[in-house]
Amino acid sequence: MFASPPIRLLLAGEGAIAALHMQALQTLEGAEVVCLAGGVAADSAAFAERWGIRGHSLDFAACLARDDIDAVILATPSPLHAGQAAQAIAAGKHVLAEIPMSLDLADAERLCAQAAATDRVCMVAHTHRFGPPHAELKRRIGAGEFHLQHLVAETYFLRRDNRNMFGQPRSWTDCLLWHHACHSVDLFAWLLDDAELEVWGSAGPRHPELGIPMDMNIGMRSRRGAMASLVLSFNNRGPFGGFYRYIGEEATLHAYRDELKDHEGIMQPVPAGTGFARQDGEFLAAIRERRPPESSFAACLPTMRLLDRLDRLMGLT
Missing domain, CATH: 3.40.50.720 (NAD(P)-binding Rossmann-like Domain)
Structure with missing residues (x-):
């Protein structure tokens, strides 16, 4: 108490x-x-x-x-x-x-x-900064136990109309870059303590009614050469959510929500609790x-600068 x-x-x-x-x-x-x-x-x-x-x-x-x-x-x-x-x-x-x-x-x-x-x-x-699997990868990278070569992040939803994650109607239009890609862009920069990432990407056609790109791919490279590939879609029919594959020198690990598994599906130890x-x-x-x-706010501003660069590179504004 x-x-x-x-x-x-x-x-x-x-x-x-x-x-x-x-x-x-x-x-x-x-x-x-x-x-x-x-x-x-x-x-x-x-x-x-x-x-x-x-x-x-x-x-x-x-x-x-x-x-x-x-x-x-x-x-x-x-x-x-x-x-x-x-x-x-x-x-x-x-x-x-x-x-x-x-x-x-x-x-x-x-x-x-x-x-x-x-x-x-x-x-x-x-939330990914606090998610148990990502926190564990941050620890391993910092301790020199895991050398990240490639982070592959997949973000999938079906958002062809304005509905939330539970299928309920919403009054506003979601954003694939500034909302969903923000999670993974921030995660990669935070994991490596590197806000000076090289970034590139492309966006698919805009939805005729929603007016937003429904598909997107983003590439990032750290100053030390680690890569990240982000694939995002509002056209996917499931399963939904964010799926992360950590390809490293020592292992390949899969993170989904609050769980971390190796390439054989064996659960890995992570900090207790949920990300939220x-x-x-x-x-x-x-x-x-x-x-x-x-x-x-200050710690997350570098991520917003990376998103702004991506926004301009993809011609979204």
Whole structure:
């Protein structure tokens, strides 16, 4: 039990990612979600009832103005992240913003400057940095136990209309580069402590109604020569999710969600917990310890610069 009062949280968003945060928070001590800021009245009420959240509202600004809120978790649509993060920082709240922190480099730079001018904990939910298999690979690489030659990342969804990971309708259009590729671009740079990556890529045709490329491939190379190949599709019929093949000098390892297996399918030891619980736990710990978190806004800005380069190379803007 924590001797100090719990960290009082505002959760913004009532969709699939918000539910994953609530699942993670159930396993952590010293935090309480006291309010939900939703986008749809009926969905917000149902979400609050399901998770036992006492208060809910559709007015994000009014929720921020409450004096019983210490920190905010933004699990809202991607286009809202930058503006809502800026509002939360201005209101004096700690912020955990879902990936991506913004949908362009200019907004990311403004957010980082705003965060740097405050003592608030400002963190991006780069969950792969906390995922047990990727954390174990980071440890092995740092210890010289695993020499990465090629990271092959596959990201597959069926997003021919606006639906979330659970097949529920959504009011906004997802982004293959700034959201989904962001996970793997950040992962590769973080694993190797190398933000000066060589990058290239190409995008498939745009969907006639959604207006976004539905398929994409991205290549990256580190300064020491390690390679990464990213394949992403919104046209895939399953299985869905992110699949990572680590090809190294010593072994070939397969990471999926919170598991790591070798080439024979034998489970490998990884840190305890889930990626979401370890991530949200880091946010709470950084607040208590008054320190910068792993995946702070500033630590994730180099990834946003890489995405901006890819965006320009592929002619997306």
